[in-house]
Amino acid sequence: MKMLTNASLAVLIGASLLSSSYAMAQGGQSTIGPKEGDQEFALSxxxxxxxxxxxxxxxxxxxxGWYLSDRTLAGxxxxxxxxDVEGEDLSDDFWNGSTRGFVDYHFGQGAARPFVGASIGGIYGDGVNDTGIAGLExxxxxYLLATTFIQARAEYQFLFDSSDSAEDNFDDGAWAYTFGMGLNF
Known part of the structure; x- marks a missing residue:
């Protein structure tokens, strides 16, 4: 495990150096990150x-998504x-999907950009009831380069059929987590 920790640290140090070098090459001005009107694609x-x-x-x-401002992303x-659910029957394997709209607000102006947000949409597929889903994230x-980033996100999602069930189901939510990369253009 120590090797993984050292490798992760090396990647972060390298990314910091690369970001600093890029900013210096641009005359000392940081041009890292999106601007209002930019679009973003991420795969995680x-x-x-x-x-x-x-x-x-x-x-x-x-x-x-689209940047409504330098800090607000909607998409x-x-x-x-x-x-793969453990069991004797092979039919216990299932898929599901979700489609949801989201809004995130980003903090900071350097390479590291923490964010908070919310999403709402629907979940469907095998092993789940087709229903509404909402959550906070x-x-x-x-940013490893001016427009390329890695990201980690955690979402607390809850299911609902109506506004009454949304309030009741908040305590029975689920965590969703992602790690991936993306770019602004």
Whole structure:
């Protein structure tokens, strides 16, 4: 495990040096990150767990969004997940997907950009009831180059059929987490 930690540290140090070098090459002015009107695409590996981390699935998530300001990103997110449930019957394998709109607010102006946000949409597929889904999220984008970043995000999602069930189901939500990369253009 120590080797993984050292490798991760080396990547972050290298990214910091690369970002600093880029900023210096631009005359000392930081041009890292998006501007109002820019678009963003990100591709991430994703996973989800129930609130006690007893049941999990894994998949892929794609985000496409527009910067309404230098800090506010609004967009659409598509996730597709596969779960292999332990059991004697092979039909216990299933897929599900979710499509949701999101809004994130980013902090900072350097290479590291923490963010908070919210999403709302729908979930569908095998092993889930087709229903509404909403959640809060937080994460961090780290710009390796002026327009290219890696990101980690955690979302607390809850399912609902109506506004009454949304309030009731908040305590029975699930965690979804992603790690990936993206670019602004």
């Amino acid at each position: 590996g994703t996973g989800s767990s129930d609130k006690d981390f007893d049941s999990s699935s894994f998949g892929i998530s794609g985000d496409y 659409i997110r598509q996730s597709i997940n596969f779960a 937080t994460g961090l984008k780290y």
